[in-house]
Structure formats: structure tokens, C-alpha cells
Amino acid sequence: MQENRNISSDIPQRLHFIGIAGAGMSSLARYMLEAGYDVRGSDCRDGEALAELREAGARVYTTQVAENLGDADCVIYSSAIPVQNPERAEAQRRGIAIKRGHFLAKITQAHPCSIAVCGTHGKGTTAGAILAICQSAKLRTSYILGAPIKGEPRAARYVQNAEYLIVEVDESDRTHELHRPSYLLINNIEADHLNVYGSLQKIVDSFAELIKNCLAHGTRILFQYDGVGAADLLKQIPKSPHLYLAIWSHKGSTEPIDWDFTASHKELKPSGLIDFRLQARDAQIPIRPALGGLSNAYNLFAAASLAKLLGIAPQHITSALAHYPGLIDRCQHSRNDARQISLVTDYASHPTSIKNDILWQKQYEQRVIAVFQPYRYSLCTHHWHELAQSLALADHIALAPLDPAGEAHVEGISSDALALKIQALGRDAYAFPSMRALEEHLAAILQANDCLLIFGGGPIFEMGHRLLS
Numbered sequence: 001m002q003e004n005r006n007i008s009s010d011i012p013q014r015l016h017f018i019g020i021a022g023a024g025m026s027s028l029a030r031y032m033l034e035a036g037y038d039v040r041g042s043d044c045r046d047g048e049a050l051a052e053l054r055e056a057g058a059r060v061y062t063t064q065v066a067e068n069l070g071d072a073d074c075v076i077y078s079s080a081i082p083v084q085n086p087e088r089a090e091a092q093r094r095g096i097a098i099k100r101g102h103f104l105a106k107i108t109q110a111h112p113c114s115i116a117v118c119g120t121h122g123k124g125t126t127a128g129a130i131l132a133i134c135q136s137a138k139l140r141t142s143y144i145l146g147a148p149i150k151g152e153p154r155a156a157r158y159v160q161n162a163e164y165l166i167v168e169v170d171e172s173d174r175t176h177e178l179h180r181p182s183y184l185l186i187n188n189i190e191a192d193h194l195n196v197y198g199s200l201q202k203i204v205d206s207f208a209e210l211i212k213n214c215l216a217h218g219t220r221i222l223f224q225y226d227g228v229g230a231a232d233l234l235k236q237i238p239k240s241p242h243l244y245l246a247i248w249s250h251k252g253s254t255e256p257i258d259w260d261f262t263a264s265h266k267e268l269k270p271s272g273l274i275d276f277r278l279q280a281r282d283a284q285i286p287i288r289p290a291l292g293g294l295s296n297a298y299n300l301f302a303a304a305s306l307a308k309l310l311g312i313a314p315q316h317i318t319s320a321l322a323h324y325p326g327l328i329d330r331c332q333h334s335r336n337d338a339r340q341i342s343l344v345t346d347y348a349s350h351p352t353s354i355k356n357d358i359l360w361q362k363q364y365e366q367r368v369i370a371v372f373q374p375y376r377y378s379l380c381t382h383h384w385h386e387l388a389q390s391l392a393l394a395d396h397i398a399l400a401p402l403d404p405a406g407e408a409h410v411e412g413i414s415s416d417a418l419a420l421k422i423q424a425l426g427r428d429a430y431a432f433p434s435m436r437a438l439e440e441h442l443a444a445i446l447q448a449n450d451c452l453l454i455f456g457g458g459p460i461f462e463m464g465h466r467l468l469s
Contacts, residue, residue: 101175
């Protein structure tokens with residue numbers, strides 16, 4: 001075993017990951033492999049992710065049966081794994097099952113200087129930007145992200161004796177509440193994962209409890225005032241010398257607050273890139289990012305503010321963000337120059353992200369075709385009006401069949417109903433009964449100077465790349 005692993009001593013050596021090929025699971029499994037742990041796992045999806053884990057030394061299975069656990073003494077699962085899954089059932093019978101988020105919290109708290117990034121959207125892009133800044137400053141940095149930075153081979157890396165550990169923290173199953181990092185960045189507060197929380201107020205309450213517990217632990221917290229729940233959260237959290245507040249200049253706040261970090265918008269370029277100036281208490285830092293879009297400007301502002309809080313020199317912040325390309329499939333731009341067609345893939349389903357992406361692309365594309373797969377009845381029901389308004393900003397809207405993610409059917413919520421609502425706003429919107437029908441429609445209408453903007457993930461992105469090529 002390696003020494004000074006910066007990993008909690010109560011984590012046993014033999015680890016089994018259920019659904020090991022998933023984005024979050026594979027990055028965590030890879031990190032533990034590099035830290036010297038015995039890693040094995042299962043996933044019914046045999047493919048590139050499993051092949052890479054095998055090559056790295058993991059023992060993997062393409063079936064999920066209780067016997068796969070063998071002599072494992074800790075089994076990690078996500079909320080996507082049902083209780084009747086044979087591996088999860090066997091792990092719980094043995095008393096060795098733990099949720100991924102809880103497992104990640106143990107690793108984060110054990111590191112002498114951990115940075116946890118959370119919020120209802122944009123946390124991956126923000127965490128990746130902080131990593132880019134740390135690397136620019138030549139700091140030894142471990143990381144566990146949900147997706148790789150463009151051009152990088154993987155989403156996680158273990159560095160022995162790392163000065164920092166950066167983790168992207170998911171709030172979808174409330175395990176973010178277990179984290180007690182050295183630094184906590186909350187990027188924004190909006191209504192999401194309503195199948196778990198039920199309301200925006202409960203999401204706000206959850207983050208307020210996280211902040212209070214982290215302050216008691218000695219965590220330094222940066223809260224970016226962004227999202228419809230930001231004002232309510234600000235009223236709930238106590239004043240503390242360890243609490244730092246950041247705001248983009250046009251967001252506004254009715255509270256008389258002495259902000260620690262502000263950003264002033266300088267220039268919106270035809271390419272969609274947004275230059276801005278970070279104003280800290282003791283410095284002004286000009287940021288000319290390589291990553292476009294309004295949502296990404298907010299993410300980079302949060303990352304730059306956190307880096308300044310860490311004491312990283314302004315030149316490293318400026319240099320890193322001038323070259324940071326973002327994460328794979330988080331506003332990832334591809335282009336077929338011969339056909340003069342662009343493709344943007346974004347792993348997003350929240351109306352705020354959808355709106356900002358469409359407005360970004362409309363800065364310089366002749367026609368924006370938005371492709372969206374409605375996700376979860378709970379999310380669609382809560383954001384029904386906002387989803388229609390955001391998608392209606394595009395010139396043409398094509399909807400895939402709704403993905404309920406296991407939720408019970410809600411009458412009146414469907415891709416067909418959403419298309420009708422968008423049509424009532426004066427836009428061309430169509431719903432399709434299958435991915436094949438959707439792809440045939442898009443192939444028929446794509447023309448030169450179009451931007452195909454796809455929201456979702458997995459197969460719908462693969463469809464986009466087929467259409468582009």
C-alpha cells in the first residue's frame with residue numbers, strides 16, 4: 001500500500017462498485033484504483049468505459065448477481081440502483097453497502113485540503129475550471145469530476161500527497177449534506193431533483209443546513225448569488241468570517257451586502273465569448289475566457305473567485321481561463337466545415353441552462369435547432385412553463401420521447417403536450433414517438449449554417465454526431 005494516501009482510514013481495501021461504467025461511478029472507481037485499492041464492479045453496459053477500467057486493473061462483470069461481490073468488504077451504489085438489485089440486496093444483507101455520495105464525502109473530509117463544488121447546475125464546469133487554475137499554478141491536485149475536461153483522458157486522477165483534492169458533489173440524493181470539505185463552493189440554487197425534494201424551499205433548506213454544518217466544521221464557504229433560490233438561502237445562512245459572497249453585477253440583491261467578489265460584464269463578442277472583470281477586495285482580475293455562453297461566464301466567475309480565495313496569483317487565474325475548454329458534453333461544440341453545420345451537446349435539462357445555451361448560439365448561428373428529451377415528470381411539471389419559454393427561443397424545436405426515469409406517469413405531461421405549448425408561443429415544435437423518427441426528421445431538415453443544439457445525454461448525443469458526420 002502507498003503511504004500518505006489522504007484517504008479515510010475507515011475505508012476498507014476491497015471495493016465493489018455497482019454500475020461501475022456510469023459517469024460518476026467510473027471516475028470514483030478510477031480514483032480508488034490509482035490510490036492502490038482493490039477495485040471491482042459490475043455493469044450491464046459492456047463498452048469503452050468497462051474496457052478502460054479493466055485495463056487499469058479493475059475486475060469487472062457484465063452481469064449483476066450476488067456472487068459477484070465475492071470477498072468485497074465495501075459495496076458502493078448510486079440512487080439509480082434499485083433496492084431489489086441482487087448485488088445491492090446482498091451488500092445490505094451483509095451490512096457493507098454505502099451510497100456513492102456518502103463514500104465520496106468520506107474521501108473529501110479525509111483530505112487535508114479538499115474543495116467541494118456543488119449547486120443545481122454548472123458544478124462540473126466550475127470544478128474543472130478550478131482544476132485548470134490549480135494546474136496552471138503548478139499545484140499538485142487530485143480530482144474527481146463527473147466528466148473529463150475536453151482533451152483529457154479521464155474524469156478523475158489520484159495524486160499522492162496532493163495539495164488539493166477537487167470534487168464535484170451531486171445534490172440529487174441529498175448526500176451533499178454529508179460533506180465537510182476544507183472549501184465549499186455553492187454555485188447556484190434552483191429547483192431541480194424535485195422527485196427527491198418536492199419543492200424549491202426544501203432545496204434551499206438543504207443547502208442552508210449544509211452551510212451551517214460546514215461552518216461549524218471550520219469550512220471556508222463561497223456562495224455565488226445565482227438562481228431563483230439564492231435570495232431565500234442568503235436569508236437563512238448566518239454571518240461568519242468563513243463565509244464569502246460573490247455576485248455577478250446585473251443579478252442584483254435587495255440585501256445591503258458588502259460583497260467579497262463581484263464581476264462586471266465587459267464585452268459580449270460575436271462568438272458568444274464574454275469578457276469580464278473579477279473585483280476582489282484587494283485586486284481586479286481581467287478574465288478573457290475561451291469558453292462561451294452566459295452560464296459558463298457565471299461558472300468561470302465562481303471558479304476564479306474560489307481560486308482567489310485560495311491565494312492563487314491572478315496571472316494563473318487569467319492564463320488558465322483563457323485556455324480552459326470546459327468538460328466533455330457540457331456545451332461541447334463540434335463542426336462539419338464541409339456541410340457548414342455546427343453541433344453543440346449539453347448534458348442539461350434545466351430551463352435556465354437551456355435558455356442561456358440557445359441565446360449563446362443565436363449570437364452567431366443563422367438558425368438554431370434545439371433537440372430536447374424531457375426528463376422526469378417531476379422536473380417537467382415544476383418547470384413546464386419555463387421549459388416551453390426557454391425552448392421557444394430556438395428557431396426549430398424537436399422533442400424526443402419523455403424519459404420518466406422510473407417516475408409514475410403524470411397526466412398531461414408529455415413531449416406531445418410540450419410541443420403544443422411551444423407552438424402556442426409561435427415556434428415550430430414537433431414531438432416524435434421514437435429516436436429513429438427524430439433522427440430521420442433532423443436529417444431531412446438540416447442545412448448549411450444550422451446549429452444543432454442537443455440537450456440530454458448518451459444516445460441522443462450519439463445521434464447528433466451521426467447527423468453531423
